[in-house]
Amino acid sequence: MRSDDTIFATASGHGRAAVCIVRISGPQSWTILNTLGGSVPEPRRAAVRILREPGSGEPLDQALILWMPGPRSFTGEDQAELHIHGGLATRAAVLKVLGTIPDCRPAEAGEFTRRAFLNGRMDLSQVEGLADVIDAETEAQRRQAMLQLEGRLGDTAERWREEILQALALLEASLDFSDEGDVPEDLEADILQRLDRLHVEIGRALANRSGERLREGFTVVLAGPPNAGKSTLLNALARRDVAIVSPIAGTTRDVIEVHCDLGGLPVVVVDTAGLRESGDLIEQEGVSRARARAQDADLVLWLVPPEGEETDPPAARRLLRVGTKADVSRDRDDCDLVISASTGEGLADLITALEHEAETALGQGDALLTRERHRRALERAHHSLAAGRALLETGGPIELAAEEARLASRAVGEITGRVDVEDVLDRLFSSFCIGK
Numbered sequence: 001m002r003s004d005d006t007i008f009a010t011a012s013g014h015g016r017a018a019v020c021i022v023r024i025s026g027p028q029s030w031t032i033l034n035t036l037g038g039s040v041p042e043p044r045r046a047a048v049r050i051l052r053e054p055g056s057g058e059p060l061d062q063a064l065i066l067w068m069p070g071p072r073s074f075t076g077e078d079q080a081e082l083h084i085h086g087g088l089a090t091r092a093a094v095l096k097v098l099g100t101i102p103d104c105r106p107a108e109a110g111e112f113t114r115r116a117f118l119n120g121r122m123d124l125s126q127v128e129g130l131a132d133v134i135d136a137e138t139e140a141q142r143r144q145a146m147l148q149l150e151g152r153l154g155d156t157a158e159r160w161r162e163e164i165l166q167a168l169a170l171l172e173a174s175l176d177f178s179d180e181g182d183v184p185e186d187l188e189a190d191i192l193q194r195l196d197r198l199h200v201e202i203g204r205a206l207a208n209r210s211g212e213r214l215r216e217g218f219t220v221v222l223a224g225p226p227n228a229g230k231s232t233l234l235n236a237l238a239r240r241d242v243a244i245v246s247p248i249a250g251t252t253r254d255v256i257e258v259h260c261d262l263g264g265l266p267v268v269v270v271d272t273a274g275l276r277e278s279g280d281l282i283e284q285e286g287v288s289r290a291r292a293r294a295q296d297a298d299l300v301l302w303l304v305p306p307e308g309e310e311t312d313p314p315a316a317r318r319l320l321r322v323g324t325k326a327d328v329s330r331d332r333d334d335c336d337l338v339i340s341a342s343t344g345e346g347l348a349d350l351i352t353a354l355e356h357e358a359e360t361a362l363g364q365g366d367a368l369l370t371r372e373r374h375r376r377a378l379e380r381a382h383h384s385l386a387a388g389r390a391l392l393e394t395g396g397p398i399e400l401a402a403e404e405a406r407l408a409s410r411a412v413g414e415i416t417g418r419v420d421v422e423d424v425l426d427r428l429f430s431s432f433c434i435g436k
Helices: 029-037 088-100 111-118 124-135 139-149 152-176 187-207 210-216 230-238 281-296 347-362 372-393 398-416 423-431
Strands: 006-010 017-025 047-052 059-068 079-086 104-106 218-223 256-262 265-271 299-304 319-323
Touching: 006 088, 006 111, 017 029, 017 088, 017 111, 029 047, 029 059, 029 079, 059 088, 079 088, 088 104, 111 124, 124 139, 124 152, 124 398, 139 152, 139 210, 139 265, 152 187, 152 372, 152 398, 187 372, 187 398, 210 265, 210 347, 218 230, 218 281, 218 347, 230 256, 230 265, 230 299, 230 347, 256 347, 265 347, 372 398
Parallel strands: 006 104, 218 265, 218 299, 299 319
Antiparallel strands: 006 017, 017 079, 047 059, 059 079, 256 265
């Protein structure tokens, strides 16, 4: 991807619509507005213009246009927007004209956000937060994504990185300038206290895994013997027919997933094959997949019909016994809940229980870490901080302790995309009167 050319793309949904937004970014933005619209409005003030084809002067559309000079724009570059009518032909005509302008080309996937990152308008964690805002399906996911987009994780990671770099500067000073009068005698104790505090804070963030799980959703597997009512319950929770319901045992042979919003939390409900011994190879594979999904699920609803052969539930992290077909029999002392998916009896209680289970596991979008990438980076930083502390406590080589601090700062910097180790020099020479 080049950053010295001008890119354009539609920033609104595809298909017929009332308005289509065309976003332009790069050095040609002002020229494009002036060429197509005849004149450029004041920065950040919308104006109505007749867009015309540059060669013939033929009108393309009556549009609302915006001019946003850099660096005060989303990408940090000169940027423009064309709010045109959303007809397919109008959109195609405008995009065709933009494609004929020299040094102006269609944007690649994610290129506007990439330029925003490269120009310092966003850090990596904010870029990921923006992606999560777009993909959010529930209120808790939206809330978590907005916190990250606003810089909650990035600001915290940058503070950690600054403190680690400060400790590294002190280690370098202790190592290379120990004979200077400006270097305090109790420097190593100060460094150790800083590393201790950082080690505890990062460890606390690593202990909370709810952010990553919230992005993926709380997984609930419906399991039970054939004809226990799993597919009927799935359809009832999804409020539409997503699974075939049949009195014939073994109808469901593969895994069916439905994404639900329960109490603002993402819940993935999984219908599986009935668990039983079978000579059918396809059904055997379905049963094998059902057991595997149950073992990995956050919660297994073990559906128990009022009649039929008793079957042992699969291995699971957490399991609730749910009696089905309450319209046939309500006397189920061996079950946690009794429902009838066909009549709706007990479904409200079941949904309340699922919401409680999901909220307990996922929280409400207040976790700091939301991706495996964040966790891996902080795990490396946590390990390096522990190693550096151990070296200082045991009187080990300060050079090795400084290297561990350097590794920790680089690992934390990966979260936001800042991994410039030259920053330590700024702190080193600004903190001490070295080089008199």
